[in-house]
Amino acid sequence: MTLLSSLAATPHRILDRYDALLVDLDGTVFRGGAPVDGARDGLSGRASVYVTNNASRSPQQVAEHLTSLGVEVEAADVLTSAQAACTLAASLLDSGEGAVQGTRPTAYVVGAGSFRGLATDAGFRVVDSADERPDVVLHGHSPENNWAVLSEAALAVRAGAVYVASNLDTTLPSERGLLIGNGSLVAAVVSATGVTPHSAGKPGPAMFEVAARHLGAERPLAVGDRLDTDIAGGIAAGMDTLCVLTGVSGHREILHTTWRPTWIAANLRDHLDGWTARQDGDTVIVESGATGDVDVMAAEALAVAAPLVWAADDRGEDLTVDAASGDSAATEALAAWR
Structure with a gap:
């Protein structure tokens, strides 16, 4: 995970800056009945409210499902649309x-x-x-x-x-x-x-505001996988946002979105240090840092490239993104973008 206005930091150091997480479910914590890798580790021990647009299950049913996945949750900590x-x-x-x-x-x-x-x-x-x-x-x-x-x-x-x-x-x-x-x-x-x-649901700000009040949070972070609901809703509520690449929104959509997250991550746990990007003419050049799982590398490449592309979009310029010459890890990361 990379803070878009500074150097990379580990997930736990970044999440510790916030006193509460307002977390989407489908695509962020689980997909269907399967847990999303890293979600349980990232959420462990953190004050959270689970804010979901899925209206098909009661708060109690959602809490029981999350508990079965190893995320201990009470029904009172679930807010459904x-x-x-x-x-x-x-x-x-x-x-x-x-x-x-x-x-x-x-x-x-x-x-x-x-x-x-x-x-x-x-x-x-x-x-x-x-x-x-x-x-x-x-x-x-x-x-x-x-x-x-x-x-x-x-x-x-x-x-x-x-x-x-x-x-x-x-x-x-x-x-x-x-x-x-x-x-x-x-x-x-x-x-x-x-x-x-x-x-009633996201991207309106109301659900985020109610969730933050429930926890008495002063520095909440809105977390989700979908730009047009989770990230747009967090922005509408005036909150920092984290977009994880485990669900709906893909790398290329995020690269040219008007709903720009504060943070980008592969998931709620994994992170690699040292990735950088620079503009060279009409191209953003990505250089790899620490290497690891390709999905995590792809997220790190996006996190460092996105601010440069967003700034260019605001200027009416069209930039492409490429890997540094001979940088096989960066090449592999960009090839994994969806």
């Missing part, structure tokens, strides 16, 4: 959008059973049909979100229900690759109704 969606929906209705003041609001839930439970806990009466004229449609990810469920949501939205999505991630990382995410199915309802939902 389903929880955020319930809070947002209640706020919208309280402000006069939808429900009649003073009545118990009704909700049609597109998503997992745990989402229905959270909605009930939040004060909603959950209904099973658009014919019951729900005040709000809460839309979260679930493998059971089929045509019939989405059509019922569309009917409710067209009838005037407030539409709230837990998140708009178009893909969901898994050990097999990127699966269809909640945002892709939200797009079907939007296409059918012409109504754009309110979104």
Whole structure:
């Protein structure tokens, strides 16, 4: 891991600068059911809240999954976008959008059973049909979100229900690759109704702000694998960010992003010292330092090259990135970029 404005440092020294980690799950701590290498070691002993856009599991289920992977977590240290969606929906209705003041609001839930439970806990009466004229449609990810469920949501939205999505991630990382995410199915309802939902999850800042308050953190670090949610959300909340290359966003996307992380790392544990980059004309030349696993070398090469490319992008210049002549480690690292 490399701080983009200074020399390289070890993961533990860098993370120790922060009093809390606000950590994404899918693609950062695990992919599907498999743990991400280095995540447990990087998180061990650190104050953390797990901030996830995945609304398919309850906080308790998430905590149990993490514990099974060796990351000791309490349900109170998990904040899901389903929880955020319930809070947002209640706020919208309280402000006069939808429900009649003073009545118990009704909700049609597109998503997992745990989402229905959270909605009930939040004060909603959950209904099973658009014919019951729900005040709000809460839309979260679930493998059971089929045509019939989405059509019922569309009917409710067209009838005037407030539409709230837990998140708009178009893909969901898994050990097999990127699966269809909640945002892709939200797009079907939007296409059918012409109504754009309110979104409760990342990249909005609210989840990060709530998580930081939960820990009483003054110097939190937002950690994730996805630029357009984790990093954009951390930036929106005014926090430093760490992008790990274990999930959705790849090296080349990060190289030309407007959501620029404070830090870049292969994962939450591994790091190599001594990598440098310099500009030579219209080329950024990467020189290797300590060598090791190719994925870690690729991350170090990106971390030192990115600030130069970002600065050039801001000037309207187009730079290429290449390895120093004869530097086989740097050549191997750049070849591993995705």
